[in-house]
Amino acid sequence: MENTQESQLAPSRGRKRKKGLIILASILIVIAALCYTWYVLFVAGHESTEDAYVDGNLVQVTPQIVGTVTQIFVDDGDYIHQGQPLVNFDPSDADIALQTAKANLAQTVRQVRSLFNNVEQAKAVVAQKQIDFSKAQTDYQRRKQMVEVGGLSQEELSHAKDEVDSAEKALTVSIQQLKSQEAMTYNTDVDSHPLVQSAAADFRQSYLNQQRTKLVAPVSGYIAKRSAQVGQRVNAGTALMTVVPLDQVWVEANFKETQMKEMRLGQPVTLVSDLYGDDTVFHGVVESLGIGTGSAFSLLPAQNATGNWIKVVQRLPVRIKLDQKELAAHPLRIGLSMKVVINTKNQKGQLLSESAHMLPHYQTDIYQVQMSGIMQTIKQIIQSNDIADQ
Incomplete structure (x- = not known):
């Protein structure tokens, strides 16, 4: 009886086991398909790194003259426009030097005018000497004729000849x-x-x-690292503060050399900042690929010509240009961490830039503004001291 029951249960158990294996295989196939799809869509043709940070221009504000700080108009975190006053120096020394230079220019104009007047005087003297010489020659010829007829002595003719020589000299x-x-x-x-x-x-x-006693902002941006203090005596070239134009920042991502094979200029990039989280995604493009590794340009480059050499995977900096509209909506700060994913499927771009930039990437014209009007001032000083113009 028991053998009959076991023989009936055996086929049923086999069918259940087979069905379970089929279900397990189906699940594994679905998982494999999902993994393959995920790999094709999100892994293949993409390179990522979290070794990436926001970088930008740090414009140092440095005086071009020696001076004593008397006024400070900004502090850390303030936004300033290009040309806005930042720091004023005591102008006393510069004002005195400017007045001295103005007086020296006026005096020089008068001296030069006297040189031109001396030329006219010298011309008048030459004209007078020419008249005297002609008169002496005429007198000599007249006396010579009189000597020939016996009207004058030879001695008087000799005196006349001396006068001619003297007039000629x-x-x-x-x-x-x-x-x-x-x-x-x-x-x-x-x-x-x-x-x-x-x-x-x-x-x-x-x-x-004198104009340089007033330090103005070379570019628009935010103030950082202000070190200037009222009463401080500073030398030319001393960094007083830094202006950071946050609208010009970029991301520098450090990729392993093994990840660089498929990277090209212009490839699209997606970025996520720890500041805003995964909900805020930035977009950009690869602007430049590193020319050298970080260790190659370090202060103390690695010396690998040793017996105990260990290979270390090197990293190359990749500069990424950010979308300006997204950057304006979600401003980034210098040094923030970023997660970077580069889509390397498009291989049409160049490995390295082959074109030379003829125009400046960054520039400021505030120093040209400082010289505006100076030529007109000089012209007025010259005219007011040149007697020929009056």
């Missing part, structure tokens, strides 16, 4: 003096004379130093 001297005076003013006028140009250059330098 005086004429020669006056001509040399004229040439000397003309050499001081040759091919110039008062405005273009070297002495006036030198004095004008000194005035421009003093004017520029």
